[in-house]
Amino acid sequence: MSRNHWKPNKEANVSVYQQIFIYMKNKIISGEWPDGFRIPSQRKLADEFEVNRSTIVTVLEELKSYGFIEARKGSGTLVNYNEDSDFSLRTINWNSLIQSSIYESNNRVVQDINDLELKDQFIQLGKGELSPSLFPKSTMSQVLSSISNQINYLGYEEAKGFRPLRKAIAQHLREYGIKVSENSVLITSGSLQGLQLISLGLLKTGSTVFLGEPSYLFSLKMFQSAGISLYGIDMDEHGLNLSDIPFSKKYENRSALYCIPSFHNPTGITMPSSRRKEVLKVSAQYNLFVIEDDVYRDLWIDTPPPQPLKAMEETNNVLYVGSLSKSLSPGLRIGWIVANEQVIDRLADIKSQTDYGTSSISQLIAYEWLKDNLYKDHLKAVRRELKFKREVMISSLHQHLNSLATWNIPHGGLFIWIKIEVNISIQRLYLDMLSEGILINPGYIYGKRYQDYIRLSFSYASESEINHSIAILGKKIRFLSKLA
Incomplete structure (x- = not known):
């Protein structure tokens, strides 16, 4: 409702009350406001339509009399279809279908962040991407020119992907x-599709995937939507603390260990x-296959990271993404x-059933x-710029947050994980930064325990934007610490 741009025309021959009634009725019978949709408060409606609250009260009473809405104790005013109503044109209950679907909805804050990352008016201090200034436009133009001369036909590739690639x-x-x-290589539409194929093709409902916490996987629902549990284990300064893996009967269906060994997110x-x-x-001892997510490996800054797990293994238990x-x-x-080829053949079959190839x-x-x-x-x-x-960012953090927070200096990747050492609400900090036009990522989207952390990205914003944003953050x- 807050995105509504419609307003009644106070100069029209039709009364303002009738215009609002027709507008809201059409929202309901079109299905745009489905069964169970919560009607905004009277005050909010009055503000949206720029009318007196009494006008809204009259509109809502008439909508109730026709069976379009009903007031439910403790729930507010909700859309309700009345089959005996003269105006009720029954539609599919999309709200019910959405709520009961297999794939879970993402965290509301994560959804908002995904939307805000597309808006140019915000300084992106949380975005996990390279700056547009690092996009190799000239070289990419040459590459596009080169392949344009090679394209004679665009058909489906092999299930595993373009063999030369x-x-x-x-x-x-x-x-x-x-x-x-x-x-032994399968091309996927990004690493996330790779993880989804693994959840569908190699893990059964009820199984458990262990992973270091915090983790960006907690901000996604691909495993949970497949009926797979994520069990967070503690991390220390060297990564996964494997002594914390609970090998009890409660986790008989443990199946995999997920990790980002290089420049963890x-x-x-x-x-x-x-x-x-x-x-x-440990994975071999307890019959866990390992999902090694190595998407940040090439972004080393100081020195290259150690060899991947896949290069070090002897048992072929590692799936490398x-x-x-x-x-x-x-x-x-x-x-x-x-x-191994058996696994790749299995995942390629699932991929071909879902999108016929990248x-x-x-x-x-x-x-x-x-x-x-x-x-x-x-x-x-890229490494020079990172x-x-x-x-x-480190210099700015020292200048503005030195007594307020602690952090480690990453040797690569895109992120700095910051613990706020004073007693404040991270949710309030997130919202207050938004009001200043700056988007940060609150730590609790990576695990419920991380209510006093934020994740900042140094890869996307410009130098001046970083300095400006960190000053405001401080x-x-x-x-907020004075209010606590």
């Missing part, structure tokens, strides 16, 4: 010690080699899963970037 990815991964053939932690070996040992979304362009929607053009573009040195050259520029942006925290 799979070969190029396999070659790229050999630099990290992962030795596979293209037959949201904490920025990188596992040392010793902890990676421990992960492999990668992507170009964080390092090149999210719009390409190019990711991959690396596993965009052929996107795969051609990705192949052109990976086959030579274009991608490597691009990463050099190092500069990281130093800008002022807001100080102000």
Whole structure:
């Protein structure tokens, strides 16, 4: 209702009361306001339509008399279809279907953040993407020109994806010690599709996936919607604290261990080699396959991270997930899963049933970037910029939040995980920053326990935007701490 732009015409021959009644009636009978939809308060309606509250009271009473709405104690005024009403044109109860559907709705705050990230008027201090200034426009234009001469027909690719691209990815991964053939590579529409395919193809309803907490997976519903539980385990400065995995009978259906070993989202932690070996040992001991999400690996700033778990394993228990979304362009929607051929064949079959394959053009573009040195050259520029942006944010944090918060300096990736050390409401801080035109990510979307954390991204905003935003952040925290 707050996005409504319609107002009654006070100069029209039809009374204002009748205009509002017809407007609200049409919203209901069209199904736009479905059964169970909560009608805004009288005061809010009066403000929206710029009329007296008494006019709204009259409209609502008439809507009740026709059976369009009803007042329910404790619930407010809700849309209600009355089959005997002269005006009731019954429609599908979309609200009921939405609420009972298999795929769970995302957290309301996460939905709002996803919407706000698309609005140019906000400074994006939480966005997990590279700055548009790092988009390689000139090189991408050359790549597009090159592939335009290669396109004779755009049909479906192999279920596993464009074979030359799979070969190029396999070659790229050999630099990290992962030795596979293209037959063990599946092209996905981004890394998230890879995780969803794993949840559908390898995990049964009622199973448990262990993962470090906090985790960005808690802000998504792909596993939970498939009837799979996520069990958060503590993290220390080296990543997953494996002694905290509860191997009790309660978790007989434990199936997998999910981790982001390099530049973790949201904490920025990188596992040392010793902890990676421990992960492999524990997973093999308790018959857990490992989902290694390595989408940030190429974004190292100081030194390259240790070898992936996939390169260190001896048991073939690791499913390796990668992507170009964080390092090149999210719009390409190019990711991959690396596993044994039996698993890849299974996941490719599911993918072909859902989308018949990732965009052929996107795969051609990705192949052109990976086959030579274009991608490597691009990463050099990205790392220089990320190092500069990281130093800008760290310097600004020291200047404005030094006595208010603590943080670690990540050696790569996009994020800084910040603990607010004074007693404030992070929800209020999030909203107050929004009122200043600055979007941050509150820590509680990554786990309910993280009510005193925020995640900031240094990759997207400009230098001046970072300095401006951190200064305001410090002022807001100080102000809220005085109210506590």
